[in-house]
Amino acid sequence: MAPEQPTDDDLPATVRIREVGPRDGFQNEPERIATDDKVALIDRLVRTGIDRIELTSFVRPDVIPQLADAEEVLRRIDVPEGVSRSVLVPNERGLDRALPLRERFDEVGVFLSASETHNRKNVNRAVQESLAGIAPVVARAQAEGLHVEAVIATSFGCPYEGDVDPARVREIAGELAAMGVTEIGFGDTTGMANPRQVRRFFADAAAALPGVLLTAHFHNTRGQGLANAVAALEAGCTSFESSFGELGGCPVPKGATGNIATEDLVSMLHEMGVATGIDLRALLDASRAVQGVLGRPLGSHTLVAGPIDWHRDAGAPA
Structure with missing residues (x-):
């Protein structure tokens, strides 16, 4: 449990986190992960208080063989009521x-x-070709009663082009909203x-896209992921x-390391008095299980150091 403390007036009291490890995290693993292990992990994650989870991708199996078992994973998982899949x-x-x-x-x-x-x-x-291809997917998914999230990659910079104009990102977002x-x-x-860029970006995006839920997706390639999450939070972002375990990373450019670790994000938010609904210790147990499956340590700092409240409790491990 997070220590009780007042939430700063300028911060949201609660946020929601979509766990993307079973898709974004696993897709870059070089060794094939057994379907049994994926199912067991998902079943464990959705019992930590996580209420949004990205399960897999229906990409071509020859492009990302790691996710070729998408249908089997969906058939076999046991997800409680109230968790958006x-x-x-x-x-x-x-x-x-x-x-x-x-x-x-559901999504x-x-x-x-x-x-x-x-x-x-x-x-x-081309970007416009992608937008044209997305439109019928959105229409068909919504006709099925599915919630649709569109993710705009390289929103804050491109490894090939450098700076990305935030006005162009908002323009693409506006077309998606339309x-x-x-x-x-x-x-x-x-x-x-x-962080300065992120704070300004989310403030401007909120003004430009009323009624649209804005979600922040940060990678920790240069160690600034959590700082950027705080900047987004300060700008009012709640998703x-x-x-x-900080798994993941873009498969295209070299050197693109993983997403911010869910454990580290949850630990930080709880210490700031921002509720997530996630049991941090249960989440850490799930990540330890993944270390066993992968046969290597993961990059989460909280996984190594433990929750801060361990060290507040004289009877807990140091």
Whole structure:
């Protein structure tokens, strides 16, 4: 449990976190992870208090073999009531694969990049071509009663083009909102954002996109992920994405390391008096189990040091 303390007047009292490790985290692992292990992990994660989780992606199996078992994972997981289950679909073909299992998920994610170069390297399309391809996916998913989140990668900078104009990111977001998208995630895909930039970006995006849920997706490539999360929080952002153990990373450019660790984000927010609804110790137990599956330590700082309240309790491990 987080220590009791008042929440600063300028910070939200609660936030929601979508755990993206089972998709964004696992997709970059070089060794194939057994479906049994994926199912066991998901079943454990959704019992930590996490109420939004990205389960898998219906991308072509030859492109990301790690997620070739998407259908089997969805069929076998046991997710309690109240947990929103999300799948990523790259296009209509992906949606066609997913829809026969419609009762096994609640949300669909679509994606594109703000940078033309990154978008072409990632999906071999121009940005406008991606927007045109996303429109029918959004329409069909919403007709099925599914919530749709669109993620704009390289929103804060591109490893190929450098700075990305925030006005261009807002323009893309506006086109997505016009399609009916009600949640837009802004991805710092290779960890190029800084807190001052993030605070200004989310304040401007909130003004430009009324009625749209804005979600922050930070990577910790340069060690600034949590600082950027605080900046987004200060700008009023209440929705975040993160990955247990700091797993993940963009598969396109070299050196793009993982997402901010869910454990570290939860620990920090709780210490700040911001509620997440997540049991940090249960989450740490789940991440330790993943270390056993992968056979290596994960990058989460809290996984190494333990929760701060361990050290407030004289009877707990030091």
